Amino acid sequence: MGQPVREYLLTLCVTVAVTYLLTGPVRKFAIAAGAMPEIRARDVHREPTPRLGGIAMFGGLCAGLLVADHLPNLNGVFVLSNEPRALLSGAALIWLVGVLDDKFEIDALIKLGAQMIAAGVMVIQGLTILWLPIPGFGTVSLTQWQGNLLTVALVVITINAVNFVDGLDGLAAGMVCIAATAFFLYAYRIWFGYGIEEAAPATLFAAILIGMCLGFLPHNMHPARIFMGDSGSMLIGLVLAGSAISITGQVDPDSMALFAGGERNATHAMLPVFIPLLLPLTIIAIPMADLVLAIVRRTWKGQSPFAADRGHLHHRLLELGHSHSRAVLIMYFWSGLIAFGALAYSVHSASMWIVLGVAALSAVGLVLLLLPRFTPRAPHWAQALVPPRYRYTRRSARATVQEPVREAQGAEPGAEPAFAEPVTVGVSGVNGATAVGPRSRFPDRRKAGSAR
Structure with a gap:
């Protein structure tokens, strides 16, 4: 063998x-x-x-x-x-x-x-x-x-x-x-x-x-x-x-x-x-579900089943706020859960542990699906084994603060910034509200009417 x-x-x-x-x-x-x-x-x-x-x-x-x-x-x-x-x-x-x-x-x-x-x-x-x-x-x-x-x-x-x-x-x-x-x-x-x-x-x-x-x-x-x-x-x-x-x-x-x-x-x-x-x-299972939903959706709208649109499952994940990489990993997770769950059930169909394990993992998948803003961070001992985006550093913490700003500028949620853009954090108003905004990249920002 x-x-x-x-x-x-x-x-x-x-x-x-x-x-x-x-x-x-x-x-x-x-x-x-x-x-x-x-x-x-x-x-x-x-x-x-x-x-x-x-x-x-x-x-x-x-x-x-x-x-x-x-x-x-x-x-x-x-x-x-x-x-x-x-x-x-x-x-x-x-x-x-x-x-x-x-x-x-x-x-x-x-x-x-x-x-x-x-x-x-x-x-x-x-x-x-x-x-x-x-x-x-x-x-x-x-x-x-x-x-x-x-x-x-x-x-x-x-x-x-x-x-x-x-x-x-x-x-x-x-x-x-x-x-x-x-x-x-x-x-x-x-x-x-x-x-x-x-x-x-x-x-x-x-x-x-x-x-x-x-x-x-x-x-x-x-x-x-x-x-x-x-x-x-x-x-x-x-x-x-x-x-x-x-x-x-x-x-x-x-x-x-x-x-x-x-x-x-x-x-x-x-x-x-x-x-x-x-x-x-x-x-x-996942591609088949996407195919069936696409045919029903397009036929319901009076379109050809082969007409392209942005209603696929991965598009919906992006609309929920998931980043590109996270949407792909979520699809990987569900595909692996269904395929290997069926494989395990075919080997030990009488075991209830397999059914319970699949149910537990499904619950975990639903939690990750509904938390697009959650960014997992690996522990210190495992940071050398994971991609940089999952390592907790000062830069990652700073990126978390900058995320609303980059989204307002039209960037994809969770995407890496094209350049490091500094952020100013100041106190304004009587109540001490914190204002967060991008620092101007122009040298004559004071001439444009800056508060400074």
């Missing part, structure tokens, strides 16, 4: 390295190619930022598959299954459409058609859903057209869910990385815990997807130097959907029944993996 783990780690590290190293040259290429659209009304960034980050992510995908093909324990995935080739074919098609969209802004309906074609390409090559486990009923075998239709629907829904949530720096890549990590742990458990080799392709896809996101995140964290664009968001959405479809279409519930003590128990044991097929509620 140790050897496959090392090979998965090697594949993941190669994917991370290739994606990370390619992102820099891709950024220069995007700038030279003019893939830097103007700031739109719904955007939260303030400077034109190059797109086409999906080029580097696709390079990482190809590198990960190439390395895995030459490893002894992972080579069997390519020999015994056509799924890696099916995934690569669909990924290449959707990536190409995304690159064109990042440069030329393709119509939404054309992109939707391309997503369906990419899903159809994977279906033709065998990456499809064959059966569904229904809790309390058992396994339901699907006809060919039912499986194909459900596969295409899942791919399109997942792609658009990830694409819709890609609105803040590092948000989509981080959330998909969290989801892929939870999925990798579960798929690996099915393969080695139950000895079912058909779960190997899904495990490999999840490991590569983690590497793609981790390699791109350093360039995409706030303030982002490059965006993944549709070429990246649609790509990782397709790979995430392909992982879920792979384990659904190839893992035989009868094999699970031998280890779970019956078909019905096997259905319950497999449920956390198959939930993404029943309107994703765990792995892409």
Whole structure:
């Protein structure tokens, strides 16, 4: 068991390295190619930022598959299954459409058609859903057209869910990385815990997807130097959907029944993996909720479901007063809580401690959600291990005083100031009220009528 783990780690590290190293040259290429659209009304960034980050992510995908093909324990995935080739074919098609969209802004309906074609390409090559486990009923075998239709629907829904949530720096890549990590742990458990080799392709896809996101995140964290664009968001959405479809279409519930003590128990044991097929509620729960709310909101207003707006969940977090980084961390928290909560429940479904733990963490998440002004500070012994913004210093205390002033000047709440602007604190009036305001930057401030 140790050897496959090392090979998965090697594949993941190669994917991370290739994606990370390619992102820099891709950024220069995007700038030279003019893939830097103007700031739109719904955007939260303030400077034109190059797109086409999906080029580097696709390079990482190809590198990960190439390395895995030459490893002894992972080579069997390519020999015994056509799924890696099916995934690569669909990924290449959707990536190409995304690159064109990042440069030329393709119509939404054309992109939707391309997503369906990419899903159809994977279906033709065998990456499809064959059966569904229904809790309390058992396994339901699907006809060919039912499986194909459900596969295409899942791919399109997942792609658009990830694409819709890609609105803040590092948000989509981080959330998909969290989801892929939870999925990798579960798929690996099915393969080695139950000895079912058909779960190997899904495990490999999840490991590569983690590497793609981790390699791109350093360039995409706030303030982002490059965006993944549709070429990246649609790509990782397709790979995430392909992982879920792979384990659904190839893992035989009868094999699970031998280890779970019956078909019905096997259905319950497999449920956390198959939930993404029943309107994703765990792995892409947050992007899916954002997608559904966006469609309802736009349809209610008489707009197209594909019309862009500023009503997404991350936009609402910013409106509540959260900073850019805090909004991303809150979304990370909820994604991890749902994904890993479902993973833990799938392992020990009879344990009430898991339910209580998830409930407690949910309460903590609600408190953080409703306290946008609260800035956590690390203890003195841990300050060297956290980013500077979480270290309590005189400068951070001074920034707390300056925050209302910078907000009045139009700065983003919680954002770092572009320059250190001194603050004057004086006493005015009979009651001794304190007045706080920015000191003038002009040398002739006394000529302008200063009280001094």
